[in-house]
Amino acid sequence: MKQKPSRSAPTLSEGATVGQQDEATLLFADICGSTGLFEKYGDLRARQIETRALDLLAACTVAHQGTVIKTIGDEIMSRFPGAELGMSAACEMQQGVKDDPVLAELGIAIRIGLHHGPVLAEKDDVFGDAVNVAARMVALAKADQIITTRETINCLAADVRRTTRSLGRSWVRGKQNEMEIAEVIWYESGSLTQMSDGETQKILRNQLYARLLLGYRGQNIELAPSAQAFNIGRGPKNDLVVDRELVSRSHAAIEFRQGKFILKDNSTNGTYLLLENGARFFVRREEFTLHEKGVICLGQAAFEQNPDIICYECKYAA
Secondary structure, three states: OOOOOOOOOOOHHHOOOOOEEEEEEEEEEEEOOHHHHHHHHOHHHHHHHHHHHHHHHHHHHHHOOOEEEEEEOOEEEEEEOOHHHHHHHHHHHHHHHHHOHHHHHHOOOEEEEEEEEEEEEEOOEEEOHHHHHHHHHHHHOOOOOEEEEHHHHOOOOHHHHOOEEEEEEEOOOOOOOOEEEEEEOOOOHHHOOOOOHHHHHHHHHHHHHOEEEEEEOOEEEEEOOOOOOEEEEOOOOOOEEOOOOOOOOOOEEEEEEOOEEEEEEOOOOOEEEEEOOOOEEEEOOOEEEOOOEEEEEEOOOOOOOOOOOEEEEEEOOO
16 A cells, blocks of 8 residues: 655745844833732722723834734833834833823833844744843833833934933843943933932942852852842752742842842742841842842741841942
């Protein structure tokens, strides 16, 4: 009996399409403190608030020739054909949230990051380094801020560039070299807090000389400024493994940004901090800037006799 020839999936060499590369501006906008909305207003009302904000962000995207790529929970990802269009949309998003009577009354704030560069377009999605950098920019932004890169600013007209200010060079996760980042000034200049030359120089010195010393169960670890995060958790692939029931597999990470070591909690049970001056803090799905000395405890209250505490000491440039 004659066998039928087998059919296999086409390989890339046989003409399978992987996408088209192009230049674009990627924008991420994130609703700040959305977790607290669900705790304060309940699931239904909180989701209505999120939807109202995301609809506003989507409308600003379309108004500036952009395309909404996706919404992920409380975050929107958009693509624009040029840097000026992306930046104009970002400014309108920030102002729109402030002008919306419902969102303004609730104190809703957003943070935005954007970056212009080459992307790979596949169907309705985009991939590539520019996407990753834009995502890191929104992670660097605070509430009411728009953060971008020098590469993006270089694509702007001279008059538009004057609405930005440099924040110096910073390590960006996934990049081997530091990147110059900048803030887009969308609000009235009278409310702008200028960064002095001394502050900028201090950030730059910290990038060279800052160190974070960690101590845990006889281990002594020294962290220098790096683009890579230092991961802590129960999972064996973490840089520091704390194998306890209340500790999440990927509990927290320590990153170096803008001249400071920052603890970022990603856990279920949160992270407790006890500072040298006696102050106590609890962070869950939030960030905390580390200063001077203290102890960190994952998933349970911190006290100095606990064998599972992580002692830390920050050494910044003088």
